[in-house]
Amino acid sequence: MKIIDGRSLAKEIKSEIKHEVKKFVKEGGKVPHLAAVLIGDNPASQAYVRNKIRSCERVGFESTLIKKSEKITQEELMNIIHDLNENEDVDGFIVQLPLPGHIDESKVTLAIDPRKDVDGFHPVNIGRMAIGLPCYIPATPNGILTILERYNIKTEGKNVVVIGRSNIVGTPMSILLSRKSKFGNATVTLTHSRTADLVSEVQRADIIVAAIGIPQFITSDMVKEGAVIIDVGMNRIDDPDSKKGYKLVGDVDFDDVAAKSSYITPVPGGVGQMTVTSLLMNTLKAARKEVYG
Ligand code: GUN
Numbered sequence: 001m002k003i004i005d006g007r008s009l010a011k012e013i014k015s016e017i018k019h020e021v022k023k024f025v026k027e028g029g030k031v032p033h034l035a036a037v038l039i040g041d042n043p044a045s046q047a048y049v050r051n052k053i054r055s056c057e058r059v060g061f062e063s064t065l066i067k068k069s070e071k072i073t074q075e076e077l078m079n080i081i082h083d084l085n086e087n088e089d090v091d092g093f094i095v096q097l098p099l100p101g102h103i104d105e106s107k108v109t110l111a112i113d114p115r116k117d118v119d120g121f122h123p124v125n126i127g128r129m130a131i132g133l134p135c136y137i138p139a140t141p142n143g144i145l146t147i148l149e150r151y152n153i154k155t156e157g158k159n160v161v162v163i164g165r166s167n168i169v170g171t172p173m174s175i176l177l178s179r180k181s182k183f184g185n186a187t188v189t190l191t192h193s194r195t196a197d198l199v200s201e202v203q204r205a206d207i208i209v210a211a212i213g214i215p216q217f218i219t220s221d222m223v224k225e226g227a228v229i230i231d232v233g234m235n236r237i238d239d240p241d242s243k244k245g246y247k248l249v250g251d252v253d254f255d256d257v258a259a260k261s262s263y264i265t266p267v268p269g270g271v272g273q274m275t276v277t278s279l280l281m282n283t284l285k286a287a288r289k290e291v292y293g
Pocket of ligand 1: 094095096097098119139140
């Protein structure tokens, strides 16, 4: 059993990106510039965005944070997106989700210029991903592919069971792993809340991608000996022993499952660490105009 060290892998990749930025700028390229739009004061969103901005600084990117009250109107937000689309100095930008209830999230996603959609949420990027064209791959699936690649975990011919069909994780993950590519060529089963017999689907998986948002849902009886476990969950559960009163756990019961697995990602310190590096990779691609020329 090997515990995947997302923290040190993310550090390694950030240092590679920093090196690439230096090289690109030395050759006359512009300093990559990421903008982030943060609406309201959801503590988790604030923490994620802070981390994204801090990571930009660490790798030598320029960054801009646009912070607005949760009372913003749809029109005001659309104007901000329009300005960012037009701003030639900004290579890529994100609008942190979730948005307040009165804002139409899909209108927001559709308004972002696909060339600057470094989150990879726009249907143009998702469509390009589905047919294997250059695109921005969403952060979490891209982070998982990077883990598989760097740990040399083969996917070809393997039975992969993805649990959860969200637009951000489960759906793109199932597309990417079944694609005809080096870290694809798997036989993928995408399971969800209406799956008839989830346990037996998971039991035959060589690789499990758990993205359901239920704390410690996957237990050892559901896991085949030697399976690879990728845990995307990020759940807060009460922990009276901790100063904060809670702790972070994944969708997998790590202590129960680890010994049975060949590789497993911990929470925290696994997949979550890789999402920011994926965003940085996409922003570098945007600055280099690698996807859309
Ligand atoms: N909220 C949770 N994950 C993400 C992400 O990857 N991008 C954005 N924009 N919002 C998120």
